[in-house]
Every structure is written in C-alpha cells, then in structure tokens.
Amino acid sequence: MPLPIICRHMATASSSAAAGGRSRASLAAALLLVGSAGGAGVALCLSPHEAAVLQGAGGTSEPKEPDLWDRWASVKAFLGSWRRGPPPSEVPLPVDKLKCHLQPGGYSLERYHPAVLVLCGSFNPPTFMHLRMLELAQQALAKSGFDVLGCYMSPVNDAYWKAALAGGRHRVRMCQLATADSDSIMVDSWEVEQRQYTRTLFVLQRVERELGALFSAGTTPAPAEPAAGACPPTPPRVVLVCGADVLHSMADPTLWRQDLLETLLRNHGVVCISRTGSDTARLLDKPGTLLNTYRRNVTVVEEPVPNEISSSRVRHELERGHSVRYLLPDAVARYIYSHGLYNTAQQRPRLLHLGDQKRRSPIYVMDPTLGILVDAWDLATPPIMHDPCCD
Numbered sequence: 062m063p064l065p066i067i068c069r070h071m072a073t074a075s076s077s078a079a080a081g082g083r084s085r086a087s088l089a090a091a092l093l094l095v096g097s098a099g100g101a102g103v104a105l106c107l108s109p110h111e112a113a114v115l116q117g118a119g120g121t122s123e124p125k126e127p128d129l130w131d132r133w134a135s136v137k138a139f140l141g142s143w144r145r146g147p148p149p150s151e152v153p154l155p156v157d158k159l160k161c162h163l164q165p166g167g168y169s170l171e172r173y174h175p176a177v178l179v180l181c182g183s184f185n186p187p188t189f190m191h192l193r194m195l196e197l198a199q200q201a202l203a204k205s206g207f208d209v210l211g212c213y214m215s216p217v218n219d220a221y222w223k224a225a226l227a228g229g230r231h232r233v234r235m236c237q238l239a240t241a242d243s244d245s246i247m248v249d250s251w252e253v254e255q256r257q258y259t260r261t262l263f264v265l266q267r268v269e270r271e272l273g274a275l276f277s278a279g280t281t282p283a284p285a286e287p288a289a290g291a292c293p294p295t296p297p298r299v300v301l302v303c304g305a306d307v308l309h310s311m312a313d314p315t316l317w318r319q320d321l322l323e324t325l326l327r328n329h330g331v332v333c334i335s336r337t338g339s340d341t342a343r344l345l346d347k348p349g350t351l352l353n354t355y356r357r358n359v360t361v362v363e364e365p366v367p368n369e370i371s372s373s374r375v376r377h378e379l380e381r382g383h384s385v386r387y388l389l390p391d392a393v394a395r396y397i398y399s400h401g402l403y404n405t406a407q408q409r410p411r412l413l414h415l416g417d418q419k420r421r422s423p424i425y426v427m428d429p430t431l432g433i434l435v436d437a438w439d440l441a442t443p444p445i446m447h448d449p450c451c452d
C-alpha cells in the first residue's frame with residue numbers, strides 16, 4: 062500500500078476540506094486531508110488513486126465504487142489507527158437498563174411489539190436535546206403500540222468527516238455522564254471502537270445481532286414491574302432516531318447508499334424529531350423516493366417545545382468563554398472543562414480555597430463559565446493560584 066505523502070505541517074487540524082461540510086465538490090476539489098498523527102497537525106496530499114487504495118486497505122465490506130466521502134473516512138481511520146492501534150476484538154452491548162413495561166395481568170403476543178431505539182450522532186458534546194429526542198421518540202412509539210425496552214446512543218467514529226470532532230473516547234464518556242441518571246438510555250461504544258467509520262445501517266444491525274443472541278440464549282430484560290411476570294421472549298425491533306436534518310440528508314445518494322437506506326427503512330424504520338425550518342411532510346410526500354415508499358415506517362415527532370440546542374452552538378459558546386449551563390448536563394460541562402475540550406483549556410478557573418496540596422485535600426475553585434464549585438484536582442489545567450486569604 063503506498064503511504065500517503067506528507068505535504069506540509071500545519072498549526073491546526075482544520076482545513077477547507079474538513080470544515081467545508083459534506084459536499085462532494087468540496088471534498089473533490091483537493092484531496093488535501095488533515096489529521097493529527099503523533100500529536101502534530103499534518104496535512105496529507107493524496108491522489109485519488111492513493112485514496113482509493115487506502116479505501117481498499119480499510120478492509121470494509123462496503124462499496125465497490127466508494128464515493129469521496131468514504132475515502133475521506135478511510136484516510137481519517139488510517140490516521141486514527143496510527144494513534145490507537147488495533148481495536149478490541151469485542152465490545153459488549155450494554156443491556157443493564159433494558160426492561161419491558163407489561164400491563165398487569167400479562168401480555169398478548171399479538172399486541173406486544175418490543176422495540177429498542179438507537180440515536181446515532183457525533184454528540185460533540187451531547188446536549189439535553191439529544192436526551193430529549195429519545196424521550197420524545199419513546200413516547201411516540203409507545204403511543205403507536207410499541208413496547209420500548211430501552212435506548213442507545215451510539216457516538217460516531219473519529220473517522221467521520223465532521224470537523225472539530227473531540228476524540229471518540231471523550232464523546233463516549235460524555236454520553237455516559239449525560240445518561241448516568243437515565244433509567245432507559247445506554248451508550249454503545251462499539252462504533253467508536255471500530256477502526257473505520259461504520260454506516261448507520263450496520264450500527265443498527267450490530268445492535269440487532271447482539272440483542273438477537275441475548276434473546277435466543279433465553280435472557281430477556283427485567284420487567285419494570287416484577288409483579289407483571291417475565292418479559293416475553295420476542296427480540297425487539299431496532300429503530301433509528303434522528304433529527305429532521307438527517308432525514309433530509311437521506312435523499313442525498315452521495316451520503317446514503319440507497320440500497321442500504323432501503324434496508325434501513327424497510328427493516329428498522331425511523332423516528333424523526335422535527336427541527337426548526339424543516340419540512341418533513343414535503344420530503345415524505347415526494348413521489349418516487351425511498352422515503353415516500355417507506356413512509357409508513359417513518360414516524361415524525363413534532364417537538365412541542367421547540368428549541369435549537371445543538372452541539373455546534375454549545376461549542377461556539379464554550380469557545381467564547383460563555384456559560385453553557387442548562388444546555389447540557391453539568392457533569393458533561395465539568396468533563397469538558399476538566400479535559401480542556403473545545404478550547405476551554407485557556408479558560409482557567411479562579412481559585413477560591415487553597416487546600417493542603419501535600420495531603421491532596423480538595424482545592425475548590427469557581428469555574429468561571431459554569432458558576433459552580435469544582436475540585437481543582439479534577440482539572441487538567443491548574444487553576445491560577447491566588448490564596449483568597451492574602452490577595
């Protein structure tokens with residue numbers, strides 16, 4: 062396999078190709094791919110041929126004629142594998158929060174339709190809106206007769222084309238912190254742990270496979286009400302949850318391979334949460350499209366309390382040193398500050414109480430943007446050391 066040519070060093074890991082969005086044209090314009098290998102920002106120049114070879118070397122069972130986006134993902138995965146080494150062979154699917162909600166007196170098989178929801182995304186960082194989406198989706202499916210056993214967030218692999226993506230392990234940890242109090246949402250780190258980007262259909266199929274194995278081994282989830290008896294041994298349908306922008310993107314064949322999309326829509330189905338400015342009805346009404354053909358498998362949920370919380374807006378506020386409190390869980394915000402994510406490392410907290418450093422007793426500082434007390438030992442960036450007693 063020819064190695065990519067390192068063209069020139071760059072100060073930051075952003076480029077016009079990386080920041081310029083998903084358009085085929087912007088990626089085609091110059092195969093100037095930027096990543097960070099060994100901690101240093103580097104720009105790689107690849108010919109289309111080299112990119113294609115890299116795609117082949119990625120070992121994916123995917124397209125014979127990969128589009129540019131696939132190649133981009135493969136090169137990023139290639140850079141990622143320099144950093145990360147081989148992935149663990151198995152990543153168990155968490156099942157600890159799976160449960161069925163049976164009617165008192167048992168269930169009737171004709172009326173029992175178990176489902177599990179999977180929200181795929183960057184979660185860069187996870188916000189309250191991501192959690193809210195799963196709440197809305199559960200509610201909508203329950204109304205249409207499904208028994209929702211549980212939900213998963215599946216953070217996307219580092220090889221995904223999105224710019225300014227924090228490392229996958231940080232995003233998994235942030236999702237775990239965000240869902241720690243939830244009785245139904247779990248985090249599946251399988252996608253992040255892979256050596257390359259995985260298309261959404263294959264993520265759903267992995268969850269389906271894992272749950273199929275669990276159910277066929279005779280292990281069913283715990284009933285929410287133990288008095289209701291054991292959960293039925295029917296494996297759940299695995300349904301995708303997404304925002305309206307992702308539903309719109311499904312009409313773009315350079316982003317969604319249409320044969321895979323058809324399988325996704327037919328076998329899994331989608332719960333789509335509306336987003337301001339989106340016209341999902343028009344999208345689903347367009348004749349001759351897959352979304353139109355399978356529209357009965359697409360449930361659109363209107364958010365009765367519309368809001369525009371998004372990860373990019375949160376990142377923007379963080380970078381400006383503004384408060385992000387009540388846009389995401391406090392535990393996630395603390396994690397961001399303590400790891401200096403999204404350029405927060407420069408925003409050094411102000412020391413309020415100087416503890417005994419030798420004994421490692423707590424040093425409490427006021428986080429300037431969160432307005433909360435945190436223990437400075439948890440912080441990656443040391444606080445500015447002013448002793449309030451003597452300043």
Ligand SMILES: Nc1ncnc2c1ncn2[C@@H]1O[C@H](COP(=O)(O)OP(=O)(O)OP(=O)(O)O)[C@@H](O)[C@H]1O
Pocket residue numbers: 181182183184185190191194302303304305306307334335336368369370371372373374
């Ligand atoms: N405010 C929102 N309303 C509806 N859907 C949303 C909202 N925020 C995120 N989503 C959906 O959540 C899923 C995961 O989102 P993801 O983290 O990939 O993007 P995002 O939150 O829009 O981030 P960014 O702003 O960085 O693009 C996507 O399907 C996205 O459409």
Ligand SMILES: NC(=O)c1ccc[n+]([C@@H]2O[C@H](COP(=O)(O)O)[C@@H](O)[C@H]2O)c1
Pocket residue numbers: 181182183216217223259260261262306307310316317318
């Ligand atoms: N072909 C595909 O499977 C496909 C295409 C575009 C986005 N997605 C997924 O949608 C999610 C959200 O993506 P964006 O953040 O780019 O909107 C991600 O998890 C991504 O993997 C999947």
